[in-house]
Each structure stands twice: as structure tokens, then as C-alpha cells.
Amino acid sequence: MEYILFQKDDFTEKNYIARHEEGSKDDYDITIKGRATISHGGRELTIVNVSVEDVGLYGCRISYFEEHQNQYYHKASQKVFLDVKVPPPEWRSAPILRRYNQVTDTIYDGDIVNLTCRVPGGNPLSQLTWSGCPNGSQTDLSSSTEAVVQLQFVASSSHHGSVCTCTALQKYASPQERSSNVTLLIAHPPTLDIMASPALPWFATGGNATVNATLNCTATGGYPPATLSWVCKENSTQNGTEGPSLLSVFPYVGVDDDKMVCVCEARNSYTAVKGRVFKTIQLDAEYHPQLELTALPGNMIKEHDSVRLMCSGHGNPSNITYRWEHGEWSMAGSNQTILNLNRTDTGNYSCTGASNSSRYGQLITVQYLPITVNYLDVQIAILETNLTEGDNVTLECQTEGVPSLYDFKDWNFQSYLMNDTQLLNGTRGKILHMENINYMESGTYTCVVNNTALVRHGSKLLPILHSPKLHPYRQASQQVVAPVNGNVTLSLYIVANPEPKPADFVWTKVKPDNASRNVSELASSAGLVSNLTIGNVRESDYGEYCCEVANGIGEKLKVCFNVSAQGPPLAPTGLHEIPGRTTAISTQVQWVSAFSGGLTQVFVVEYKDEAGEIWETSASDINDTGEGKNVTHKIDNLTPATAYNIRVKAKNSYNGGSYSVYSDVISIAMKGILFYNLLNENLSL
Structure with missing residues (x-):
């Protein structure tokens, strides 16, 4: 007994596609049933309607049983490969492109793009090639049932609009070659x-x-x-x-x-x-220089001050040159300093900025900076002439300046008799008017003016014609002491306008009229001073000397001097209480020193109760301050609510000690003191 197995690919005993056993019905695999028949006693297998699924390695196996040996024997044939050539089933739509749809997909410049070309089925598999595509790498991804080739490249704007084609070759199909393409649309900038x-x-x-x-x-x-x-x-x-x-x-x-x-x-x-x-x-827009002008410390400058002119700018071209000009003055450079300005320097100062354009030529800008030199001139005009004492006079303060808004502040006066300057209260204004003038008002008048920039003053000497008068501040004592055989000078200081000539001073000895000398030969005069000098004084030189002087205006001036030997001092004058200095227990008094007798003098102050008789000494050695000057003394330890008499006398060393007569006696009442007792009752003493 025997059976035959037809096998495909798998040659194990249990696997078969057809089986023939003697005396039995043939058996077929389900995949081939209806397309296969066994003939020639099981030795031949016929397959109809062959398809690609039938491709494979085929063989047969014979098994038989030897009864006398009671065992099976097996014998296999050689293997035969069955190859079925068929076109792809969807050849009409082949090849198929994937990974890019030019309608819905966007490729950007620089992107990595993968295009896939495929053809499913067919035996053998189709051959795929790319053409017209950007350079890139191709990868074969085919399987046993499908031909696949992938193209990878970097998108570039140069690829935009190019047509990329995939071609499939299949010699068992009709036509044998088919193509699919895509137009690459690469998004990229212009x-x-x-x-x-x-x-x-x-x-x-x-x-x-x-x-x-x-x-x-x-x-x-x-x-x-x-x-x-x-x-x-x-x-x-x-x-x-x-x-x-x-x-x-x-x-x-x-x-x-x-x-x-x-x-x-x-x-x-x-x-x-x-x-x-x-x-x-x-x-690149070229333009004239744009200038900015500045003055330091400003464009309003005081006369004789300095100013710094600065010109800066910008432009295109930027190579700007600068020049300052005013009148005939011209200096190259952006910054200039002008020293010691005067009023003629007022005006518009121009700065010229220039640059050179290769296309438009020289570009010039001129800009002006006004500079004002502030000044103020003040002078005084006397509206009347040949003024004498008793006349009226008007002084006018005349001004010229920039700015021209004037504030006439003050009038000052300096007498020609002394050096100090006094403010004339209540005299603000341009005009100073004085009536019934006298020689003491002769001197220098000054007007002070402000014009918001400067304060200036103008001065003018006001001459007043007047007769000779004693100088109010320089006159020497008219009581002169001279020892026998000594020297003495009598000095007369006057004020006068016009000044008298030296010959206008006439000295004479009046009392006694026993002059043994020619007095006029002893005198010397110059200007407003006349001196009479007596040398080696004799007893006959003692007496009264007078000097007369005239200048053709008004009356003559006659001044007399008494020359005597040394003697007692004269009595002090003008003794009085100093207001506001008297309290309940003290007071202060003041007097004027008189002629000292030609020797150093001191003062003695005495006081007594007005109701008493006894004089007490407050001080006996009060120093002299000089003839004609005030002397002050304080008296302490007085009794409250008491009236006192006070007197003063002078003392020098003549004849071992000589006193003047007493001054006039004055009366001073001390203030009372207010006490409070325990009952708050007031007691006044």
C-alpha cells in the first residue's frame, strides 16, 4: 500500500497541498482545491489558473508499506521551484506617490522632504526610478509584496516649480512602463x-x-x-x-x-x-549746516567785560568750517573770546558754517547772534553859574546807557572841608534843588543811578563864592602860651572862594601897641593858611595879634590871637547832665575842655546835697581830651530821690599847681526806688 504527497515550501510529513492514496479519494489543500488535479496514478499534479500565490518550492513524497517486513518506506523527490510571472494588480494606478500633496501640503525653503514611490504586487516586483527631482538620497524600502523607493532631499527655492517623476517598469504588464509625477511648490521669500x-x-x-x-x-x-x-x-x-x-x-x-x-x-x-x-x-540727505549760537556768560555783557562766542552745528556733509564776523572783525574757528568789550561792540555777530558737497557744491549757512554791551554814563550838570551864598541852585543827573531805563537812587555829598561822604536823605530823583545855599554846602555832589544792568555814579564839584571864614574843623587855639626865649607860631586856617592872595593876609599887633618887631615880616601865607612865627620870645612880644583877610567877596575876616606866658587854665564850659544816664544812685555829666594855660591839665568834679553846704570830690584827676573837646565823668554812690549840685574846675602845674575858676553849677535829681512790703502796699522813697 502506498500514498503520494505533493508539498509546497514546508516539507514536513503533515504538510501537503495534495495527497493520493491507493484505493482512496484524492485530498487537496483548500487554497488550491478546484485548480488542481492528480493523474497518472498519483504521479502527476496539474494546477490551473496559476496565480502569484502559487509561487514557491514544490516536491513529492512517496510512502509505501512492506508487509513481509511490516514497516513503511519513504522516498522524496527533488524540489522544483515554481515561479509565476504576473503584473501588479493595480497597474493602471501605478506608481503611487506618497508624503506630499501639493494642494494641502506646504514645503518651505530649507525643509527636509521625503517622497515615497510604491507599486504593490506583481511578480517580479516593479523597478522604480526617480527623475527630474532635486538631488538627494534614495532608499529602497521594498518588501516581498511591494516595491517601495524613498527620495529624501533638502528643499530649496531653486526647486520651486520643478516636476519630480517616479517611473515603474514591469515587463509582464501592459504597458510595461508607467509614471507618476508631482510639481514641487516651495514656499520661499522673494x-x-x-x-x-x-x-x-x-x-x-x-x-x-x-x-x-x-x-x-x-x-x-x-x-x-x-x-x-x-x-x-x-x-x-x-x-x-x-x-x-x-x-x-x-x-x-x-x-x-x-x-x-x-x-x-x-x-x-x-x-x-x-x-x-x-x-x-x-x-543720505545732504543739507546746509544747522547752527546753534551761544554766548557766555550771556548776550547782555557789561562794558569792559569779556564774552565767549560759541558756534556749533551739524550737517551733511559733516566737515563744517566756521567763521565769526562783526563789522571789520573776522576770525576763523567755532569758538572766539572777545576781551574788554566797549559799547561800540554792540551788534549782530554772524557765524558762517560751510561744508562742501560733491554733488551740490558749497553749502553755506549764516546765523546771527545779537550781543548787547550794557553801559551807563552818569554826569551832573549845574544849571546855574557864579553861585554865591544865599543863591538857589539846581543839579541835574544826566544819564546815557543801555538799557535806557534808569532808577535814580541816591544823592551823596562830600564837603570840601572834610573827607567823609554823607547821604542826602530824601533826595532820590534826577533833580537836586537847594535854596539859600551857604559855603558849607560847597563840595562834591554824587548821583547814583541803576539801569538794571549796572550801577554807576557821576560826581560834580559845586563851587560857592563866599568871603573868608574860619575853617570849622582845623582852626588852632586862639589862646597861645609861649615861654620867654621860646618860639611860637600863630596859625590861621580859613575857607574862602576864591582863595585870597598871600598879600591879602594882614597881621598886626593890637594890644599892647608896643611891638618891637615888624609883624608883617614875621608872617607867611599860602592858599588858605597864614602863619605868624615869633622866635626868641621877649616880654614885649606878649599881647594880642590880629589877622585880617579879604578875597573881594563880602566882608573881611578878622581873627585875633592872645599870646601870653604860661598860667592857670581857663574854666571848663558847657557842663550838663547826659540825658538818660541818671539812675537812683548815679549820674553822668559832660563838659567842654577850655584853654589849659599852656600846661597839661586835669579836671576836678565836686558835688553836694542841694540842701547841704559841704562839697565832696568825686574825682580829682580826670584826663583832658583836648581843647574844645567833650569830657565825660560818672558819679556813683549817690542817694536815691535826692537833688545834687555839681561843678567842675581845671588844674595845671603852673606855679606848683593852679586851678581855674569853677564852671557853672548844675542841679540833678536822683530817681526814687519802689519797694514792696509783705502786704503788697507800695512805698516810694
């Missing part, structure tokens, strides 16, 4: 270019300033088509539409446009994802 019209540099100032200047932004290429926009100034954007170019117009080119950066920006789907794409242009 190339931007900017053109200025007219060409830069433009001109921003003057009568030939550039008008209607334009910047034209041109976009070349790019996908999708870009929208262009200009940004030239803050918050100033010119949006364009899709198109190859966009124009930015400058109706009037200004200084502010120089160095301005204008940006032309392109926007499409690429820039929305990958970032901005733009091109810039910096405007």
Missing part, C-alpha cells in the same frame, strides 16, 4: 531690491531741495507672491498689495530724513513661519 530716485544723496534744504523723491522696492521671485510694505518713520507704514514693487514717496525731503533707515518688508506664508524678510536703505 529677493528684494531698493532703488532711490533720484539717486542718493538727496538735498534737504535751500531753493533746490529735492521734491517728490521715491524709493522703489522690487520683489523678484518668492512663493506665494509676497505683500510688500514700507516703514520709514515711527508709526508711519505704507502697506502694499501683492505685486512686484511698491513705491514710497517723499514729497519734500527734510533734514530729519537724513540717516533715516527705511525698511521694505515682504510677507508671505514663508515669512509667517520662518521669520521676517526685509531689506533696508539708509537715506
Whole structure:
């Protein structure tokens, strides 16, 4: 007994596709049933309607049983490979492209792109090739049932619009070759270019300033088509539409446009994802120098002060040269210092800034800085002439200056008899009017004026014609002491206008009329001083000497001097209580020193109760301050509410000690003291 197995690929005993056993019905695998038959006693297998599934390694196996040996024997045939050549089942739609749909997918410049070409089925598998595609790497991803080739490349704007084709070759199909392609649409930015019209540099100032200047932004290429926009100034954007170019117009080119950066920006789907794409242009607008003028410390300068003139600027071109000018004065340089200004320097000072443009020639700007030199001249005019005592006089303060708003502040007076200056109270104003003038008002008058910038004064000597008079501040004592054989000088100091001549002074001895000398020969006069000098004094020289002087105005002046030997002092004069200095227990008194007798003198102050008889000494050695000067003394330890008599006398060393007569006696009442007892009752003493 035997059976035959037909096997495919798997040659184990239990695996078969057809089985023939003697005396039994043939058995077939389900995958081949209906397409296979066994003939020739099981030695031949026939398959109809062969398909690609039938491809494989085939063999047969014969098994039989030897009864006399009671065992099975097996014998296998050689293997035969069955190869079925068939075209792909979907050859009409082959090949199939994957990974990119030009309608829904977007490729951006710089992206990594994977394109897949595939043909399912067929035996043998189809041969796939790429053509017209960007250079890249190809990878075979085929399986046993499908031909697959992947193309990988980096997208570039240069690939935009190229047609990438995959071709499938199958010699068992009809036609044997089929192709599929895709047009690559690469999103990428355009190339931007900017053109200025007219060409830069433009001109921003003057009568030939550039008008209607334009910047034209041109976009070349790019996908999708870009929208262009200009940004030239803050918050100033010119949006364009899709198109190859966009124009930015400058109706009037200004200084502010120089160095301005204008940006032309392109926007499409690429820039929305990958970032901005733009091109810039910096405007070059040439213009005249723009100047700024400054004066330090300011443009209002006091006469004789200095000023610093400064000229600075900016421009395009920036190589600016500077020159200052005023009248005939001209100096190159941006900064100049003028020393010791005077009023003629007032005026407009010009600064010229110049630069050179290669296109527009020399660009010149002139700007002016007014400088005012403040000054103030003050002088006094006396409206009357040949003034004498008793006349009226008007002094006018005359002014000239800048600014011309005057404030007449004060009038001052300095007498020609002394050096100190006094303010004339209540005399503000331009005019000073005085009536019934006298010689004491002769001197220098000063008017003080302010014109908001300066304070100046003008002075004028007011001469008053008057007769000779004793000098009120320089006259020497008319009581003169001279020892026998000594020397003595009698000095007469006067004031007079006009000054008398030396011959106008006439000295004579009046009492006694026993002069043994020619008095006129002893005198010497010059100006307002006349001296009579007696040398080696004799007893006959003692007596009264007088000097008469005239100057043709008014009456003569006669002054007499008494020359005597040394003797007792004269009595002090003008004893009085100093107001406000008397209290309940003290008082202060004052007197005028008289002639000292030619020797050093001191003063003795005495006082007594007005109701008593006894005089007490308060002080006996009070120093002299000089003839005609005040002497002050304080008396202490007095009784409250008491009246006192007070007197004073002078003492010198003549004949071992000599006193003057007493001064006049004065009466002073002390103040009372207010006490409070325990009952708050007031007691007044």
C-alpha cells in the first residue's frame, strides 16, 4: 500500500497541498482545491489558473508499506521551484506617490522632504526610478509584496516649480512602463531690491531741495507672491498689495530724513513661519549746516567785560568750517573770546558754517547772534553859574546807557572841608534843588543811578563864592602860651572862594601897641593858611595879634590871637547832665575842655546835697581830651530821690599847681526806688 504527497515550501510529513492514496479519494489543500488535479496514478499534479500565490518550492513524497517486513518506506523527490510571472494588480494606478500633496501640503525653503514611490504586487516586483527631482538620497524600502523607493532631499527655492517623476517598469504588464509625477511648490521669500530716485544723496534744504523723491522696492521671485510694505518713520507704514514693487514717496525731503533707515518688508506664508524678510536703505540727505549760537556768560555783557562766542552745528556733509564776523572783525574757528568789550561792540555777530558737497557744491549757512554791551554814563550838570551864598541852585543827573531805563537812587555829598561822604536823605530823583545855599554846602555832589544792568555814579564839584571864614574843623587855639626865649607860631586856617592872595593876609599887633618887631615880616601865607612865627620870645612880644583877610567877596575876616606866658587854665564850659544816664544812685555829666594855660591839665568834679553846704570830690584827676573837646565823668554812690549840685574846675602845674575858676553849677535829681512790703502796699522813697 502506498500514498503520494505533493508539498509546497514546508516539507514536513503533515504538510501537503495534495495527497493520493491507493484505493482512496484524492485530498487537496483548500487554497488550491478546484485548480488542481492528480493523474497518472498519483504521479502527476496539474494546477490551473496559476496565480502569484502559487509561487514557491514544490516536491513529492512517496510512502509505501512492506508487509513481509511490516514497516513503511519513504522516498522524496527533488524540489522544483515554481515561479509565476504576473503584473501588479493595480497597474493602471501605478506608481503611487506618497508624503506630499501639493494642494494641502506646504514645503518651505530649507525643509527636509521625503517622497515615497510604491507599486504593490506583481511578480517580479516593479523597478522604480526617480527623475527630474532635486538631488538627494534614495532608499529602497521594498518588501516581498511591494516595491517601495524613498527620495529624501533638502528643499530649496531653486526647486520651486520643478516636476519630480517616479517611473515603474514591469515587463509582464501592459504597458510595461508607467509614471507618476508631482510639481514641487516651495514656499520661499522673494529677493528684494531698493532703488532711490533720484539717486542718493538727496538735498534737504535751500531753493533746490529735492521734491517728490521715491524709493522703489522690487520683489523678484518668492512663493506665494509676497505683500510688500514700507516703514520709514515711527508709526508711519505704507502697506502694499501683492505685486512686484511698491513705491514710497517723499514729497519734500527734510533734514530729519537724513540717516533715516527705511525698511521694505515682504510677507508671505514663508515669512509667517520662518521669520521676517526685509531689506533696508539708509537715506543720505545732504543739507546746509544747522547752527546753534551761544554766548557766555550771556548776550547782555557789561562794558569792559569779556564774552565767549560759541558756534556749533551739524550737517551733511559733516566737515563744517566756521567763521565769526562783526563789522571789520573776522576770525576763523567755532569758538572766539572777545576781551574788554566797549559799547561800540554792540551788534549782530554772524557765524558762517560751510561744508562742501560733491554733488551740490558749497553749502553755506549764516546765523546771527545779537550781543548787547550794557553801559551807563552818569554826569551832573549845574544849571546855574557864579553861585554865591544865599543863591538857589539846581543839579541835574544826566544819564546815557543801555538799557535806557534808569532808577535814580541816591544823592551823596562830600564837603570840601572834610573827607567823609554823607547821604542826602530824601533826595532820590534826577533833580537836586537847594535854596539859600551857604559855603558849607560847597563840595562834591554824587548821583547814583541803576539801569538794571549796572550801577554807576557821576560826581560834580559845586563851587560857592563866599568871603573868608574860619575853617570849622582845623582852626588852632586862639589862646597861645609861649615861654620867654621860646618860639611860637600863630596859625590861621580859613575857607574862602576864591582863595585870597598871600598879600591879602594882614597881621598886626593890637594890644599892647608896643611891638618891637615888624609883624608883617614875621608872617607867611599860602592858599588858605597864614602863619605868624615869633622866635626868641621877649616880654614885649606878649599881647594880642590880629589877622585880617579879604578875597573881594563880602566882608573881611578878622581873627585875633592872645599870646601870653604860661598860667592857670581857663574854666571848663558847657557842663550838663547826659540825658538818660541818671539812675537812683548815679549820674553822668559832660563838659567842654577850655584853654589849659599852656600846661597839661586835669579836671576836678565836686558835688553836694542841694540842701547841704559841704562839697565832696568825686574825682580829682580826670584826663583832658583836648581843647574844645567833650569830657565825660560818672558819679556813683549817690542817694536815691535826692537833688545834687555839681561843678567842675581845671588844674595845671603852673606855679606848683593852679586851678581855674569853677564852671557853672548844675542841679540833678536822683530817681526814687519802689519797694514792696509783705502786704503788697507800695512805698516810694
